[in-house]
Amino acid sequence: DVATVPIKFAMSKYEELTDSGMSEIEAVPQTVGTFLKYFNMGLDYFFNGYPQILAKMRKLNPDATILLIGAYNPYIKTSLIEGNEFIAIGNALSAGTQLQNTQLKLWAKQYNCIYVDQFEEGYYFPPQTLEYALEGNALSTHPVYEGHATIRDITDALPDVLRAAD
8 A cells, every 4th residue: 555554654653663762753763764664665566567457357357347446645634743734745746646657648548548636536535634544543544434325326326427438
């Protein structure tokens, strides 16, 4: 997961450093380094793994309808020190999200898939704040009841999407 994993490891590193007595501002360089390491690993896995999966799916079932759901950044408001925009690590994920969505659109054409833009369609999940993450919800960005209802709405709209594509 390009978004959740880097945030999880960065927040763990930050807490480890500040719990050991390091000041918040002193912990920033190592925390950002940890974040960037896992962020880059996530993008690497995405760009190398996703096309292999799509190619295998197409080979197994050339006529299947495949939806590529656009990525979103649930951590857009997350920062290491609340209110300090200079280290708003959640904003860095937005560039990665845009990069993913651009690539998903290209792969949708290449592998004969349908790209669904969550933002244009209104299918996105609310951004998480640092306080929410620190309350133990750092991995709660995946669908719960409302998210699954959104997924149902996307799949219910599938026949309309297919008719519009013809």
